[in-house]
Amino acid sequence: MATFDTQPPRPDDAGFAASGRRVFEIEAAALAAVAERLDGDFTQACRLMLQARGRVVCTGMGKSGHVARKIAATMASTGTPAFYVHPGEAGHGDLGMITDADVVLALSYSGESDEVLMLLPGLKRQGNRLITMTGRPNSTLAREADVHLDVSVPAEACPIHLAPTSSTTASLAMGDALAVALMEARGFTADDFARSHPAGALGRRLLLHIGDIMHRGDEIPRVNADATLSETLVEMSRKRLGMTAVVDADNRLLGLYTDGDLRRSLDDRAIDLRSTRIDEVMTRSPRTIGPEALAVEAAQLMEAHKISGLLVVDDDGRVAGALNIHDLLRARVV
Structure with a gap:
């Protein structure tokens, strides 16, 4: 009776390195594609955040939620008051954390995340300005936005095109671009950074007399x-x-x-x-x-x-x- 090897082939050391390089190449191409699309929408998004009387509220589900949380942390540490709200929790009371003075930055690569879309009616009634970041400019979330940032990528680095890889990298980079642009517009300095990082090495170097x-x-x-x-x-x-x-x-x-x-x-x-x-x-x-x-x-x-x-x-x-x-x-x- 014939037997079959059900174990997938194991790559050699060169195979691992080749896979890693391929990911870098695909994601670098994705970043270049998104960078070419930075235009007036990006400028308008920066102006909305800069002029906000309140804070930037970042939200998203799944991997987009992890990216949104990181964007909020980066903004908060570079002079733009920001925090993250989980859309699922927001639908059960945490929506009260968002005031009418806040600007909302919502992330969903598909632009169709139910938990995020569920928040839109309440945000619209409250008068919040909405900036969205999706990979589908014709999606529901993109159409409902005051400003839409297109982070669509040519391909995911995942070989089966399912795990968010290039798309999350592009969203992270877009968030960094927003944070840095706002940081420069506010004239945020190294001393300002140290004051928000008193426990870090930089804080000790810049604040300790x-x-x-x-x-x-x-x-x-x-x-x-x-x-x-x-x-x-x-x-x-x-x-x-x-x-x-x-x-x-x-x-x-x-x-x-x-x-x-x-x-x-x-x-x-x-x-x-x-x-x-x-x-x-x-x-x-x-x-x-x-x-x-x-x-x-x-x-x-x-x-x-x-x-x-x-x-x-x-x-x-x-x-x-x-x-x-x-x-x-x-x-x-x-």
């Missing part, structure tokens, strides 16, 4: 100019920053003494730790930074000059604080 992380008050290592080298070493050991400020009676900075200076002092056999005054061996006019400077500036200064600590001085030259590379590491600035 020296005054937020420096050591203050009694934590600052400092000695007077007439202190001996041995007294200075005691102060450095107590404060554990690898350095100490040398100040006058008014706390104005005169110099700096570091662990590196100590090693060099010990190499000089003529120096007596108990009798040598610190002002004889300190570094005069050391590198300093102000309390209002960004912490990332301190990191750049330390890296540029191969140093591991900085004194913080105010506009009058008084020592206001101190920090070292470990403080920057703890603050995750570096």
Whole structure:
């Protein structure tokens, strides 16, 4: 009795790579096709969103819903107030989240998603402006829109032409295009981005100031100019920053003494730790930074000059604080 192998053929390593490249080629062609169609409708969509008194409400089902959620997140983080509403939940009460001041961006590649179409009567009665993104300009959703954005693609990257692949990539790119165009129109800056991302690495780099992380008050290592080298070493050991400020009676900075200076002092056999005054061996006019400077500036200064600590001085030259590379590491600035 004959037997048949029911297992599909397994591609070799080259086959996997070839499939991956084919997907990139198909999706790149899809993006190029959509980009060529950016016209007055895109401009009108941007103007509606920019002029909205409320927010941009993004909605969609299935894969279009995932794309809509990402578009809302991108807009919200780049200066355009936006959020996502699930169309199924909207039909059961969440429609109340949408006010008459909001602009609605509805996604459905077919343009015939029942859950999305069900929302249209309520949105129309409320007076919401409707922007739609579909792959069928003659679909119900496209016809009902104030502005329609055509994201139709020549082919899906899926070999059986069923799984949304090129179409979702095109919709994502259209959403990014809207967000970036609005971002530029609003004059949204890196500082604005950091304020909406305080927990992220960029937020820490752009928002954290020296005054937020420096050591203050009694934590600052400092000695007077007439202190001996041995007294200075005691102060450095107590404060554990690898350095100490040398100040006058008014706390104005005169110099700096570091662990590196100590090693060099010990190499000089003529120096007596108990009798040598610190002002004889300190570094005069050391590198300093102000309390209002960004912490990332301190990191750049330390890296540029191969140093591991900085004194913080105010506009009058008084020592206001101190920090070292470990403080920057703890603050995750570096």
